[in-house]
Amino acid sequence: xxxxxxxxxxxxxxxxxxxxxxxxxxxxxxAGGEINKQVYGLRLLNPPEGSADDxxxxxxxxxxxxPLARHVAANQNKISFPFRRSQFGYVMRGERSKRGRYxxxxxxDIDTIGDGVLSFQNDAECIAAVINIFCELAFGRFRVxxxxxxxxxxxxxTYEIISDSDxxxxxxxIDELEKVGRQEVISxxxxxxxxxxxxxxxxxxxxxxxxxxxxxxxxxxxxxxNQKLLDGISELKKVVNSLRMMGASEEHFCVNxxxxxxxxxxxxxxxxxxxxxxxGVGSIASGGRYEDLAEYYTNKKLPGVGxxxxxxxxxxxxxxxxxVDAKVNTIAPVLVTTQNLDKNQAFxxxxxxxxxxxxxxxxxxxxxxxxxxxMKFANKRGFRxxxxxxxxxxxxxxxxxxxxKTGDQEKVELGDLVNHIRQILS
Amino acid sequence: xxxxxxxxxxxxxxxxxxxxxxxxxxxxxxAGGEINKQVYGLRLLNPPEGSADDxxxxxxxxxxxxPLARHVAANQNKISFPFRRSQFGYVMRGERSKRGRYxxxxxxDIDTIGDGVLSFQNDAECIAAVINIFCELAFGRFRVxxxxxxxxxxxxxTYEIISDSDxxxxxxxIDELEKVGRQEVISxxxxxxxxxxxxxxxxxxxxxxxxxxxxxxxxxxxxxxNQKLLDGISELKKVVNSLRMMGASEEHFCVNxxxxxxxxxxxxxxxxxxxxxxxGVGSIASGGRYEDLAEYYTNKKLPGVGxxxxxxxxxxxxxxxxxVDAKVNTIAPVLVTTQNLDKNQAFxxxxxxxxxxxxxxxxxxxxxxxxxxxMKFANKRGFRxxxxxxxxxxxxxxxxxxxxKTGDQEKVELGDLVNHIRQILS
Numbered sequence: 001x002x003x004x005x006x007x008x009x010x011x012x013x014x015x016x017x018x019x020x021x022x023x024x025x026x027x028x029x030x031a032g033g034e035i036n037k038q039v040y041g042l043r044l045l046n047p048p049e050g051s052a053d054d055x056x057x058x059x060x061x062x063x064x065x066x067p068l069a070r071h072v073a074a075n076q077n078k079i080s081f082p083f084r085r086s087q088f089g090y091v092m093r094g095e096r097s098k099r100g101r102y103x104x105x106x107x108x109d110i111d112t113i114g115d116g117v118l119s120f121q122n123d124a125e126c127i128a129a130v131i132n133i134f135c136e137l138a139f140g141r142f143r144v145x146x147x148x149x150x151x152x153x154x155x156x157x158t159y160e161i162i163s164d165s166d167x168x169x170x171x172x173x174i175d176e177l178e179k180v181g182r183q184e185v186i187s188x189x190x191x192x193x194x195x196x197x198x199x200x201x202x203x204x205x206x207x208x209x210x211x212x213x214x215x216x217x218x219x220x221x222x223x224x225x226n227q228k229l230l231d232g233i234s235e236l237k238k239v240v241n242s243l244r245m246m247g248a249s250e251e252h253f254c255v256n257x258x259x260x261x262x263x264x265x266x267x268x269x270x271x272x273x274x275x276x277x278x279x280g281v282g283s284i285a286s287g288g289r290y291e292d293l294a295e296y297y298t299n300k301k302l303p304g305v306g307x308x309x310x311x312x313x314x315x316x317x318x319x320x321x322x323x324v325d326a327k328v329n330t331i332a333p334v335l336v337t338t339q340n341l342d343k344n345q346a347f348x349x350x351x352x353x354x355x356x357x358x359x360x361x362x363x364x365x366x367x368x369x370x371x372x373x374x375m376k377f378a379n380k381r382g383f384r385x386x387x388x389x390x391x392x393x394x395x396x397x398x399x400x401x402x403x404x405k406t407g408d409q410e411k412v413e414l415g416d417l418v419n420h421i422r423q424i425l426s
Numbered sequence: 427x428x429x430x431x432x433x434x435x436x437x438x439x440x441x442x443x444x445x446x447x448x449x450x451x452x453x454x455x456x457a458g459g460e461i462n463k464q465v466y467g468l469r470l471l472n473p474p475e476g477s478a479d480d481x482x483x484x485x486x487x488x489x490x491x492x493p494l495a496r497h498v499a500a501n502q503n504k505i506s507f508p509f510r511r512s513q514f515g516y517v518m519r520g521e522r523s524k525r526g527r528y529x530x531x532x533x534x535d536i537d538t539i540g541d542g543v544l545s546f547q548n549d550a551e552c553i554a555a556v557i558n559i560f561c562e563l564a565f566g567r568f569r570v571x572x573x574x575x576x577x578x579x580x581x582x583x584t585y586e587i588i589s590d591s592d593x594x595x596x597x598x599x600i601d602e603l604e605k606v607g608r609q610e611v612i613s614x615x616x617x618x619x620x621x622x623x624x625x626x627x628x629x630x631x632x633x634x635x636x637x638x639x640x641x642x643x644x645x646x647x648x649x650x651x652n653q654k655l656l657d658g659i660s661e662l663k664k665v666v667n668s669l670r671m672m673g674a675s676e677e678h679f680c681v682n683x684x685x686x687x688x689x690x691x692x693x694x695x696x697x698x699x700x701x702x703x704x705x706g707v708g709s710i711a712s713g714g715r716y717e718d719l720a721e722y723y724t725n726k727k728l729p730g731v732g733x734x735x736x737x738x739x740x741x742x743x744x745x746x747x748x749x750v751d752a753k754v755n756t757i758a759p760v761l762v763t764t765q766n767l768d769k770n771q772a773f774x775x776x777x778x779x780x781x782x783x784x785x786x787x788x789x790x791x792x793x794x795x796x797x798x799x800x801m802k803f804a805n806k807r808g809f810r811x812x813x814x815x816x817x818x819x820x821x822x823x824x825x826x827x828x829x830x831k832t833g834d835q836e837k838v839e840l841g842d843l844v845n846h847i848r849q850i851l852s
Contacts (some may be wrong), residue, residue: 009783012758012789018528020446020516024471037474044520045485048463055520058529059471084756084789090446090516094470095480103484104445108469119792121771132782245775301547332438336492345547349671356436356558363438363510366545380506 001088004108004309007133011125013086013110018067020180024059025046026296030066032264033172038062038094051327060092063263064109065293065306072113072304073297074186081115102312112304118303120235123269123289124242126307130273130285131252133309139323141276144285145256148236148269151219152206154229156297159194159202166192168264174206175260178282182207206257212240215255235268265290281317285309305388329382332361333425336387337374341366347394351387351414358418360425379404385421430534430735433559437551439512439536444493450485452722456492458690459598464488464520486518488536489689491719491732498539498730499723507541508548514737521693528738537732544729546661546728549695549715550668552733556699556711557678559735565749570711571682573661574695578632578686580655584648585620585628592618594690600632601686604708608633632683638666641681661694663739691716695731707743709737711735757809759789759851762813763800767792773820777813777840783845786851805830811847 008015027039039059047053061067064087072079085142088108095103110129112122127144134142153175156167173188180188182203189199190281210218219233236255243253261270267290272283287307294302318324338344354364364381365374371388388400399417402409403424412420434441441529453465466486473479487493490513498505514534521529536555538548553570578600584595601612608629615625636644645659662681669679687696693716698709713733718726744750762778764770778788789809791800797814804812814826826844828835829850838846 009757010785010787012756012787014755014757017532019528020518022528028471037472039471040468040481041471042466042486042520043469044463045454045465045467046463053520055466060468080803082791082793092446092468094468094479102445103833104447112791118795119767119794120792121775121792125790242771242775245772247779329440330438331435331440341545343599345668346671349547349668353673359436361436361438364547364551365508366547367508367543368541368545377506 001108003136004133004311005086005088007129007136008086008108008110010132011084011110011129012110013084013129015086015088016071017087017089018061018064018071020061021058022061022067022070023057024316026070027059027066029296030263030265030293031062033175033262035062035093035262040092040094042420048116062093063091063112064089064107064307065263065265065290065304065308068109068111068113068304068306069293069302070297072302073294073300075358076115076298076300079113081113082118083113084110085113086110099103105310105312107308108311109306109308111304113302113304116301116303118289118305120238122244123239123305124285126244126305127243127253127271128248130245130307130309131248134273134285135252139275139318140278142252142273142284143276144253144271144273145259146236146239146253146269146271147255147257147259148232148239149266150228150232150235150268151257154224154226154232155205155257156204157228158224158226159198161189161192161194171260172262173350174258175262177207177258178279199232203258208257209254210314212250212253212255215242215257227418232268239269245278261286261288265293267291272306274409278317278321282313283310284314284317301325327382330361330363332363333384334360334362334387334421335374335378335381335383335385336362336364337371337378337389338365339370339371339388339390344389344391344394347389347397351389351399351417354414355421358422360418360421387417387422427534427737429562430559430737431512431514432535433555433562434512434534434764436558437536439510439538439555441447442497442511442513443515444487444490444497444513446487447484447834448487448493448496449483452496453485453488453492455722456691456719457488457595457830459601459688461488463687466518467518488519489517489734490515490533491537491689491691491730491734492717494535494537494730494732495719495728496723498728499720499726502541502724502726502728503732507539507540508544508582509539510536511539512536531736531738533734534737535732535734537730539728539730542727542729544715544731546634546664546670546695549661549665549731550672552713552731553665553669553679553697554672554674556733556735557674560699560711561678565701566704567746568678568699568710569702570679570694570697570699571685572662572679572697573681573683573685574658574664574665575686575714576654576658576661576691576694577683580650580652580658580660581628581631581683583654584650585624587615587618587620597686598688600684601688602631603633603684603719629684634683635680638676638679641683642666658694665695687712687714693717697733704743704747708739709736710740710743725744753808756787756789758789759810760786760788760801760813760847761804761807761809761811762788762790763797763804763815764791765797765814765816767794770815770817770820773815773823777815777825777843780840781844784848786844786847811850813843 024041031039042058044053092104161170177185186199266288266300269289273285289305291303319326320418336348338348352364355362386402397414401412468481468484470479518530582596587596602612612625692714696714699711702772717729745752762774764774778790781788812828823840827838
């Protein structure tokens, strides 16, 4: 999380926070597809008799982008655009929970919101930030798969999937490809009026896999000359062009026309990120561009583009893969052990206080326990240093300082203790 | 928040996180009093037809202590006790929301959990940490008001309020003193079987105000010789004694027998913290000791003590009082302004990339806008440095570096830019 935070800040995405609750009708309108069935609302468990339960007006955010739209619309006169913000927080979806897939999970987002217009360099920035983050985290080979929904819509039109609702449905079918497999997508697409042959043809186009420039060239040579498709290609080229100037190499991104995203609000660039050696993990960083997210709140056009990293899912998968360790050590490096606490309390508390004043974290052991038990606790909780003082040492103001990593122990006067500890810790 | 975080860490309270949802029956059992009517649960806004909505099993945490109990019980074999943890997160209560009082707010907690026993030094640690935090924050004069529920229960018994439910009710009445005033508390207490004279007498005892040692002395001289009361006094003395050894002075704490706390689970030490010059703000840091919080999850006795700082409420009040500023500046110090972006994009992106690689936060201005507009944006968003380069400068690899605080501007070659910027920022 600190790596993600640092990179977000390097690009100027400034942290804000918004409430967990939003208006239910907005959440329902913006969720779309599968997620629409997963939106939570509140209710009082024990409503007081006779008084109205106004919790029916409270929905729970399923992402951090819809709340951002409300925030920006409400504060549009105070905000200087383009507005880059980061946000870290819980969101909820009524999924069937399983390991790595929770109803309650943390997202860590960045978005840039423009006033009326927003350049496609901003799309590239989001992708470049993701690439920088996962390069530094070094979880293994990864690649951002980039698409543009206008390209999808263009192909849908070419294949006679015309109405807005049919196109949304087709988008959902394509999004499910990894989950349900080719045959089911083809059969689903057939429901929208295509025969099976055409559906297969469309899916083949959308799952073609070529190097970026070759892919774009092929798209430009398509005979249908559909305007949506041409717009999408032009936008995609701008994003790829800027992305390269930001230092990204094709080792870390590709064009993948089957990327659709499960949320209704995307209108242009969309992308997902996969660990090449752990495809089953699913996308670890997803995002895209949306033109009209704030339409419910304001007449002003506030286009945006952003990316969300699903921290909870990612961390669980990293723990499972043995890449990160779930053990919680103490955050303090020093344990003050105690003997004959009633008598020596003042000395132990003074020692701890002195170290804290010097910025050194300290726990004091307050239970009545033999020293051996306290040392076992010190090792188990991951302290670096244990301080030990018996009655006599307390009286004379000295402690035994034990380095739990090396096993070294030396007698130190209280006045020298801060320096000695700093030496070990540095 | 960074001050709170640093102090919590200095005392060895290690950060953990837990889910927002808990089992409804546990939340209801542990809330008590007013808060019980405010506990939220989940429901699906648009449940899918035919399938069961299992959200009835999901309640939303109203504090961070009840979830801690479940976490500790579930992981008791992995945890080394005493277990000091900090937690930062959203909680929800169905309150009537008003400025500074929200249904959705952030708490920042510490707790220490013992295995079977827990020394009263741990209570003192929580209070000492709070005192250190508010000393450093310097929001003005403040004082932690300390009590012990056994003292309250002892006095209740002395005044013939005997049954468990009557004592809980009396606790709630006392807790409401600030809100409803003396007369209403007296009339409420009368409902529990006291006549008005006795109720007034009891309230007078509980609202006596003396220096700490004098207060304890008076308590010890009480004629009733009630065991609960004696136990409470003995515990209170231990806490005060250790607190003083930790460096706290009576400038920052007092004994206040009318502190009861609104949550049912406290069994011993309780305390609240008030800004002396802003009593209307209410308690800004509250806590206490609980013996049986994990009883629903485990047969093991896991006593705990903790404190919660209500960040949201506190911050709103500080904004209102003009003590903190709600303005959101950019987190990046440098803005790369742009001219003729289509032509010069590569240069601007290279410059930004170089600075980020050196750990300097940068935003790039991607909209098509006159330089004057970009400089206005730079000032409004609080950038420290603006970089300016026209066609010729881009070609020759130099930029105009403007210090937006001093107004100084100088021409710098790209190779020297990192050093020049570091000089201004340091």
